[in-house]
Amino acid sequence: MKILYPGTFDPLTNGHLDLIERAEKIFGNLVVAVLENTSKTPTFNLERRIIQIKNSLSHLPNIEVISYSGLTVDCANDLKANLILRGLRAMSDFEYELQIAHTNKSLNNDIETIFLSTNTNYSFLSSSLVKEVAKFGGEINHMVPPSVERDLKEYFK
Secondary structure, three states, X not given: OOEXXXXXXXXXXXXXXXXXXXXXXXXXXXXXXXXXXXXXXXXXXXXXXXXXXXXXXXXXXXXXXXXEXXXXXXXXXXXXXXXXXXXXXXXXXXXXXXXXXXXXXXXXXOOEEEEEEOOHHHOOOOHHHHHHHHHOOOOOOOOOOHHHHHHHHHHOO
């Protein structure tokens, strides 16, 4: 069984990392798919985000990191992944994520979406929040992996 964990990861947070580590324990392997979203201007380009993720996941040998553009179900189909993993921080995430899961199911009935709730230690984290704190010089070492922290500090210097 192949599991796909898609996202923009701009940047990867400790919440994302926690979800990846827990999914790896459950499923044994996982493909982290970094979306090249042409409708957004990311803080870090696609290549930098992939490097950040690979650096942060070097302790997990069963994780593959790829990039994709377009529909997530098409990426899953190309990889022959039959499960899409999504994280939930709060009830507000649930409505949005459920809508996406139903849309994906309508596009490809063979692909299921599963949800993992975030560790409560990370339930407040979002990539946007991390960037905002970093922009104003706040401490982010408890929010992101070390390589991401370095990149954010350099970016906002």
